[in-house]
Structures are given as structure tokens and as C-alpha cells.
Amino acid sequence: MTQDDELNNAYALKSPEDNRRLYARWADSYDSTFVAEMDYQLPFHAADAFVKAGGHGPVLDVGAGTGLVGERLTSQGVGPVDGTDISPEMLAVADEKKTYRSLFASDITQPMDVKDGTYAGIISAGTFTLGHVGPDAFDQLLRIAAPGALFVITINGEHFESEGFAAKLAALHSQIHDLKLVPVRYYGANAQGDHAKDEGKMAIFRKV
């Protein structure tokens, strides 16, 4: 399967169960095929933006996947970093990187068993996108974030308006401040195929 096929399958997912199934199959080869062949940079851009904005731990990496965000954050001295993902298979790969304090499976479209105000930072790369997680999950992430917590969330550029992300961020205006929408490229110069030039936005803001 080419990386275009993989990406088209991922964008066509319809439910959390579809996500569980696809990422269970993809987990073992994700880093060596998708990340390597597409020169996937999004998690590194998100982590670097978090550090640049003065973020600190404890941080929750949402849709942590194989743990690329956590690895980048801890390499820059940010921690502790916890990670959550709907796919236990992806989390098993993340666990091998030995950079997370704790990894736990959860469907972030459902209520999470995490106390209010737990995290000083919330970060997410590649998860708020078509076929994955929509903007309503922001409510729960705000609940588990401490006052003043820093958020860096990448959002698919093509679907930013149509999937309701722009409207949701506008509706949250009394709960967040210092919102910046920073354009970001998903892939580096070595990417090939239809998605090579995909762009998104990083929503960077703080909880009031």
C-alpha cells in the first residue's frame, strides 16, 4: 500500500471503532513507513511550538500514537509527559520510546477518567482531523487542563471550517485567551504523493 492509500484510508474513517481497527494494523510500521517515507514533521512542529510558547509539564499528549510528540518534548527538557490514544497498539509502540510518565487508552470523544485541572499543557498532533476527532473534544480537554494551561493542537487545514473547528474556537472565546492560528506543513521536503504539500493550523492558546 502506498502512503497516499494509507492517508486516504485514514481520512475516510467514520467512527472511533474504525480508528481502533486502522491504527491496530498500522502501529508496527507507522514510524518506519509513513513517518520515514512522508518525512512527517507535524509532531515535531507541535512540540517545538509548545516549547517556544513557554509550555511546561505536566503535559498530556492527545492522540499520542507512536510517541513522536513525547519524544521531542522530553528531548527539550519538558516533562512529565503523559499520553493517551484510542489505540493500545499505537501506545505499545510509544511505550518502547521510554519517554512518557504514563500512557493510557481512551476515546477522547467520550468522558475521560482524568481529574479536572490535571495538566499544565495539552498537545496534540494529527488527531484533530477528518475521520478522527472533531472540535467537541475541546470541552473535555479544557476540563482536564489547569487554569492558564497552554494548548497546542494541530488541526487539518482543509477541514478547519467545514468540520466546525473555527466555530468551536470562536464559541470558546470566554474560556480561552491569546489564541493564535499558525499555519503548519505536515511533511518535509522529501515527501512524495498527493498529500506532500498538506497544510494545517496549529491552534495555540491558553485556558483562562
Ligand SMILES: C[S@@+](CC[C@H](N)C(=O)[O-])C[C@H]1O[C@@H](n2cnc3c(N)ncnc32)[C@H](O)[C@@H]1O
Ligand atoms: C495520525 S495519528 C497521529 C499520532 C501522533 N500524534 C503523531 O503525530 O504521529 C492519529 C492518532 O489519533 C488516534 N485517535 C483517533 N481517534 C481517536 C479518539 N477518538 N480518541 C483518542 N485517540 C484517537 C489514533 O489512534 C492515532 O494514533
